[in-house]
Amino acid sequence: MVKRALTGAHYGLFDWLAQRITAFVMIVFVLYAAAAWLFSAPHGHDGWKTIFGYSGMRIGAFLFLVSLFWHAWVGIRNILMDYVHATAIRLALQVLAILSLLFYAIWSAEILWAPGTSWR
Amino acid sequence: MQSDRPKYLDLLKIRQPLPAVVSFLHRVSGALLFFPGIPLLLCGLDMALNSPQDYARLQSLLDNSLIKGLLTLLLWFFLHHFFAGIRFLALDLGYGGALRQARASSKAVLAASILFTVLVSIRVW
Numbered sequence: 001m002v003k004r005a006l007t008g009a010h011y012g013l014f015d016w017l018a019q020r021i022t023a024f025v026m027i028v029f030v031l032y033a034a035a036a037w038l039f040s041a042p043h044g045h046d047g048w049k050t051i052f053g054y055s056g057m058r059i060g061a062f063l064f065l066v067s068l069f070w071h072a073w074v075g076i077r078n079i080l081m082d083y084v085h086a087t088a089i090r091l092a093l094q095v096l097a098i099l100s101l102l103f104y105a106i107w108s109a110e111i112l113w114a115p116g117t118s119w120r
Numbered sequence: 121m122q123s124d125r126p127k128y129l130d131l132l133k134i135r136q137p138l139p140a141v142v143s144f145l146h147r148v149s150g151a152l153l154f155f156p157g158i159p160l161l162l163c164g165l166d167m168a169l170n171s172p173q174d175y176a177r178l179q180s181l182l183d184n185s186l187i188k189g190l191l192t193l194l195l196w197f198f199l200h201h202f203f204a205g206i207r208f209l210a211l212d213l214g215y216g217g218a219l220r221q222a223r224a225s226s227k228a229v230l231a232a233s234i235l236f237t238v239l240v241s242i243r244v245w
Contacts, residue, residue, distance in 0.1 A: 020209060020212065023205055023209065024209070027202070027205075027206065030202065044172075044175065045168065045169075045171070045172045045174075045175035045176075048168045048169055048175070049169065052169055068158065069158075072150075072153075072154045072158065075147075075150045075151075075154070076151075076154055079147065079150075079151060097154075104158055104159070104162060107162055107166075108162060111162065111165055111166045111169060112169075115166075115169040115170055116170055116171060
């Protein structure tokens, strides 16, 4: 006998939890960044380079950004499910959102680990 | 079933309770932080870290009062999303669900986001 839940795939709960956990990660980083800005704001390009020269800062910033992109995906998906009822259009917009967030994630890694090689 | 009760579906006439306003603004600000918020944040970080020339360009862009004004608006969206989000986390954990607390915390979220927007603007300007 096959035993499985007949109602849904339950990934809604996972998204719900992911939204909250990523929110918590971002709150911690934002409070840290706000304190750093208040007490020793970086001066000029050199100041920014020095701060992001620490691997802890790069990793922390990357964790923040990945949390941000994941959090944004859950929110955008919810908005699209609520307001865009035509399946084809909703699917197209969801693919667009996922692709742009993946693009942002790769761009973030490039900014943090290979500054100066930017495509601009 | 027919009812004689009046229907007000005019969005400009419907008066939403304060927690609903906070919730609505949370969604709107979230959408605007996704776009243009995220690309602007990454562009700024990229320019700040790329080279001294890009840093100088970023600084001259930030000196433009129109750009400053738009970024202040985006800052308010961020702060509202931030404080309203903390409120929703507290509600998830079971705090502040009663009507009085829910109204008071909605007021606090709206007030704090505006207050901090003003404070940060004063410091930056």
